[in-house]
Every structure is written in structure tokens, then in C-alpha cells.
Amino acid sequence: MEFFRNTKIDFLGWKWYFLGFSLIFSVAGLLSMFFWHGIPLGVDFKGGAQVRVKFAQPPDDNQIRAAMDRAGLHNARIQRFGSAANNEELISLEQKEISGASLDQGKEQIQEQIIKALDPNPPQGKNDINHVGTATLRDILATRDPLHVAPREYENVVRQILDFRNQRGVLKSIDELQGVVQPPVLDALKQDFFAGGFSIGGTSMVGPQVGAQLRKQALLATLYSLAGMLVYLWFRFEMIYGVAAVVAVFHDTLITLGAFSLTNTDITLTVIAAILTLVGYSMNDTIVVFDRIRENVKMMRRESLAEIVNRSINQTLSRTILTSGLTFLTVLSLYLFGGEVLRGFSFALVIGILIGTYSSIAVAAPMLVAYQDWRSGQSGRGTIGPASSTPVGRGKVGVKV
């Protein structure tokens, strides 16, 4: 089976379309970054608090917001998490909204405030089964001692209860535990606990200092690694190859970030990992084409660089489409089945792989030719500069063996 055989597509002939396409998307992204959504940073970069809440009943965003306002937590951002049937919401608070409770006083306080906001009148003297942790539950059960056994025997009971709760996400009532624990334990639980109608799946609190530090570190690490690649390519090929590859990768990153800004999707640390992945991927793609160009430059001494580049892209086209297609398949599967936590991550990869493949053909390779044209234009200034189809300047974008 073979999809592409001896294609002879004039990719360089499309360079103006490519340029237009790249410009439209980069500029749209940039405009959104500067004038519309900005760069939507996740709580790990921006600082602030984020709590994931799972409700027993379908939640009402406006009610939650109103409850938070009443509790003094203003400007809470409330987003649905996962499908609607999940009844899960992500409540985010900005740094400055964490009133009174500084990060030092801790997450518990924010969590408590949120719990109080969502459940203002809990039964007196009872604990919420949906918020209780291992140690507390064990201590309470051991005190009540419904099974008349040693305190440490309750460890297992506690684990069963919490495993069941975690699996369910949230317990609607204590009675759901019927069958999970023995009847005397169930009765004991009913005396000390109630089911408050929501549970907290995860929380994160990030101080502004850490956010800034992470931003800086992620940016520096990326820039340094780009520089490292540039140096390697310079050493293996030529300076202009490195520059063209890095420009192409930069182009991909810009457009991907733009896509996050346009769709107002949060950029978190995991998204950064995805962006690093696409940097690696796009670079890989570019090098494959460059490698072929380098090989062909040695063999095809008569053709112009533009022709060589075109030929090289065509020769590797089958490989490019296959690899990208297959990787895209993996990533698409991640996007579709990977769940909510991986959503931002796989979104970056889905965009990144498309753009990364496109850029090695449409940005990096034409840049080599454009550079050569520019060089020969400079050396021929005053006379009529040779067009890109003449082999004059080829020696400049040559090869080291």
C-alpha cells in the first residue's frame, strides 16, 4: 500500500499563500493576546486558589457565585469541569480575592470558606462525610467503637468507606454506604456524620512568588533549549538551517499560544509540557526535510536551491504525512478519551502537530530559499540580481559534511 508516489508538487510556488496563512493565524493570536483574552494562565502560573467541587445534584453557577459573594469571595470564576452529567465545577479565585486568608494561613481556610458558602447551615455537631479525611474518620469511629474492637482495626473500615466515596465522587446520603460497611458502623456513622451534597476533589493554592518563578523558569528553559538546538543544527548543517528551524518552531509556539488565547483555555504547567513536546516534534519534522535537502545539495549540483528544496519536500512527503497522521491519531485519541484533566494538554498537541507539520514545509524550507535569494541579491546589488532559479548562490546555503 502506498499513498504518495513521486509527487511533484511545487510547494515553493505557494509561499505567498503560506505566508498569508501563517500571518493570519499569528496575528489573530497576537491580537487576542494583547486586546482580547490576554494569555489565559492557569492558577499555577498566576497564583491564586482553585478548588474542584463535585456536586450530588446538578449545580447552578449563579447560585454558587452568589453564595461565594455572600461569603466574601468575590469574582470567583466558575467553570464546568467535564461533561454536564458529571456535576463537577472548577472554582477559581484570584490572588487578590483570597480575602483575609493569606496563603500562609492556608488552603484549609479557603476550603472552609467555600464549604461555608456552599453549605451555610450544616447540622450542628456533625461532620460532613464528603469532606472527612482518613485520620479524622478513624479517630471518630474508634471513639464511637461500634464493633467493639481495637482502634487500629478501624483502619480497614475507613479505607473501604473512603475508597467507596472516592469512587463515587460524592455521597448523596450516608445510606449509600449500606453494603459497604456493617450495620453497626453505618448507625455510628449516621450519628456523627451527614452528607453535605458536594465533595472537594482537589485544591491548589499558589503564591504569587511561585507563579512568577514558574513563569520565568518555563520561559527560560524553553529559550535555552531552543538555543541548544540552534547550536547543534549550526554545527551539523549551517547557521541558516538552525535559524530557519528555530523560527519555524517559534512560529508554531506562537500560533498554539494564540489558539489558547482565542479559545480562552488556561495554560497550565501540563500545557507547557505539551508545548515542549510540540517543539520537539516540529523540530524533528523540520530536520527530516533539512536532512534530505543536505543530501540532495550534494547530489544535484546543477539544480537551483529552490528546485532542490521542492524535490526534498516531495521526497519526504510520504514520510511526513504518515508520521504526522499517526502521531495525530495518538493525540486525537488522547483529546477524545483522555478526560478533562488532559484536555488542555491534548488540545495543545492537536494544534501543535498540525502546525508543526505545516511549518516544516511552509516556513522552514522556504526560509532557506528566501535567505539565499537575499544573499545573492546583496552580492549582486547594482546589477540585475539573479533570480532564485539560478544556481549562483547555492554555495552559500550549502552543506558541511
Place this chain on the structure above:
Amino acid sequence: MQKNLVTKAVGIIVILIFFLYGIFGIPKGLSGNAFKEALLSRINLGLDLKGGTYLILQVVVNEAVSSETDHTVEFLQEELKKANAPFTDVSKPDEKNQPELIVAKGIPLDQGSKLRSIVSDRLRDYDVVQGAQGSYNIVLKAAAANTIRQRAVEQSIDAIRRRIDALGVAEPTIQEHGLGDYQILVQLPGLDDPARVKEIIKRTARLEFRHALRNGQTYSSEEDARSQNGGFLPTNTELVLDKSVGAKANGTRYYLLEKVPIVSGTDVQNAEPATKADTNQPYVKFRLTTSAGEKFGAFTSAHNKNTQEPSPYLAIVLDNGVIEHAIINTEIRDEGEIEGGFTNETAKELALEVNSGALPASLRYLQEETVGASLGADSIHAGVKAAVFGMLAVMVFMLVYYRGAGINADLALFLNLVILLGFLGWSGATLTLPGIAGVILTVGMGVDSNVLIFERIREELRNGKAPSAAVDQGFGRAWVTIIDTHVTTIVSAFILFLFGSGPVKGFAVTLTFGLFANLFTAVFVSRVIFDAILARKQRGEALSI
């Protein structure tokens, strides 16, 4: 040729077994569950996958520097007195921002050399500089200050580890975080109610026994204290808030204490909770080290209610609050009791904290993250499901598209994954969500290497080469490209590892090893399979690709 192939095949199988062992160890049974359990016991999952609490703390290192210079201030005063050098004041003008600076005032010009010789002989870590208006600046050298800061971080890590261990949290990670920002990373896997642990980690537990001045007089505010002491506080004294049991009833009040403690928590050899036999009141019993016992004995024999020294009072200070204030009845040597109005729980906690060592400086929380166990499990399920779907789709496609050679590619991919996971099992590296990204890129590049090689072989076949020559050429040509793509990515992964923080590092580790595994599987293993197939073929028979 044939024999050579066998050697290579055996080599590959040995490597496969080695890494399979890395993934599974020796499972207890052959059921799916036994394998799953074995897998989970070998491969470290990050907190984002397994659930738990993640804390980043900032050590306020300047406090450690400040307590060093506090001691030096006291030392200088004593030495200047001994040397008969008059001075009006030795103190730190800006403790908060410049904890390394001590200023000595009122030393006559002709006596300056005495100060200089004290510093150069006895305080090697300090420099003396002539300051404004005949004063002297005694500055802790930068290198010495940095050593103190670094040591404060190390001591904090030790103390936190001992405290967490005492609480029985399983497999905590406690390490320095970041590049020289004096931060500590604490990971507590599986912990679902971190509040109590957090409280105990953070408690400085700086226990001090200090001389209380003015016969136990209390002041309602700083202004009050100043006005009653002629406008300003005596040098090297400090107002400390009363946090003892009786304090609540009396409203906010302060004691005036000597700044430098007589002995402190680090001088306590052992502390344990106990209860009074008569009143059932919990208290903390302590024993001092021998040298501290002598120091304490010397002080208490000089300052007690039977001696002539002013203010025979002692204050026990915990984290900048007086928890006990009492008259000294008689000399105390190495054993004593703290009756800070404890409950059973708090007495136990204080004993634990004092035994595990006080923190040399206070800590501030910078980041705190809790991942619920269910959230982590969700991510694993979804991630694994997606990865399996993706892999299967890729493998089926390779078989359909390359037929016979597709088996090569599928074997290489599978082996690549085994080596990567086996490496994670062997090295104890942690698999995180970004780590999974590294795995995906690895798989992508693995597929790519195969496609590159196969396309090249097809090209050579089209140009009329014989199968064995085509395989040879195909591998040879593609090798150059593969090396370039892999080295470039490894270079960047290495840099990410050096400069990135936690999650980015995890990505870099899996990626780097995945790429090495890929060079081995896609190039070496796949080649061996090709050679084996070619060796069985008759001359002129076509290659299935």
C-alpha cells in the same frame, strides 16, 4: 552471518527480560490483577497521578543570619567590657533587611584598635569598616552569611523530615526546591487531610529560656513600655507577647526580656510529655545537654530569689510568645518542667517538635496542592485508555501499510515502551502527567524512525536495488536523519532537565530515555529482524514492505 544474528537475537531477548523485570518484578500470580499490582509497586507515580499533597515552603533564611548576629552582639559587648574599651551602643540598626550588619557606637578613636583585634582574632567571619560619626560597622562576610542560609535550609529539611516521620506519613519527599531560592519541597503521597501535618511542619518550635527583666512587670503596648523606661527600651532587650494560659483574661500584654536566650531548644537533649500526678495537668519534662546544663545552672544560681541580682525571673518563650513566666526559686541545672497550660495533644506535639529540632528560621507556604485520589485515578484511567487506543491504531495502520515490515515496526514500538517503562521501574524515576507527554513524543518519534527507514527502503527498491542492498542503503541513509533528530531532541531535553522545574524535569527524563530506547529498537532491533528475514529468502524474492 547466521551465528552473528543468533547472538544479536539473544542479546535483544536478555534486554527485554531485564526491562520486563524492571516493570513487573516477579508478580505474585499470572492474573491481570497480580500484574497490575506488581506494576504499581515498581513504578513510582507522581502525586498528580496518585493523589496526595504537595507543598512548597520558603525558609525565611534571614532569621537564621539574624540569630547568629544576635549572639555576636552579646559577645562583642562582653569582650569590649573585658578589654576596658568604652562604648555607648552595640546593636543592629536594621534587623529585618540587613541582618548581617552590626553597628558599634561611641568607641573613642584611640580604642578602635581593640575592637579591630577582637574581630580579627575571635570573629573571623566578620569584617570591620569605619562607619559614619566615629561608629564602626561589623559586617558578617557574604560567604559566611550564605553558609548560614544554606545550613538553615538543610536543618529545616532535617527537622521537617523528623517531624513527618514521627507522624507516620508514608514515603514523604522532602528536598530543596529550585535553584538557590531557599525553598523546600514537601510531597506527602496519599495524604487526604493535610491540615494537621501542615501545622506541625510549619511550627518553628523555637523554644527559648530567657531572662525576664523588671521583676515580671507587664506592659500593655510598646509605647507603654517605652514611656515607663525613659523613652526607649534598654539595648538588646525585646518586648514579647504573653501567650500563657492566664494571658487571655489579662488582655494583650508584653514582658520585657533579654534578647539573647540563656539556653534554647537545641540545648534540650530530650523532651517528653507527662502529667502531674496531683492535678492531672499535662506538662513537658525536659533534660538539657551537659554544657547547657552548666550554663543554665550558672545563671540560675546567680539569679534566684535568694540572690541580690535584679529581677530573678525566667520566661519560657515558644515561637515569640511567652508561654510561662515564673520566679526562679533555686538553682536549676539540667532538668526541668514546662507547665505552659498544655492539653495532652499540645504537650505531645511540643515534645515532638523540640525533639525533632527547632527550625532555625520560620517557614512560609508558597504553594500548596492537593490532588484527590479519585482525580489522580481518573487521569490514569483516561490517559492509559487513550494511549492504548492510539497505540493500537498506529500498530494496525503500520501492519496494513507496510505488511511484513509492519511487524518490525510494531515489535520495535512495543519493545520501546517496555524499555521506557522498565527504565522507570529500575531508576525509581517518577511518572507524572508531563512524563506521559514525554512517552507520547517518544512513541511519535519511534513511529517516525520506522517510517523514515521503510520509506527509504521502498525508494531504494523502486530504484531497482536488490532487497538486501535496499535494506542496507535504507538504514544507512535514514540513520543520518535519525541521529540528527534524536540528538537535537536529547540536547533540548537535557537543557530542560537542567533549567526546568519539577514537572518539566519529569518530561525531560522520560523523553531522553525514550529516545535512547528508540535508537536501539528502531535501528538495531528492526535491522536484526530484517536481516533474519533476508537470510531466509531466496535470491530475487521480493521483500514484504
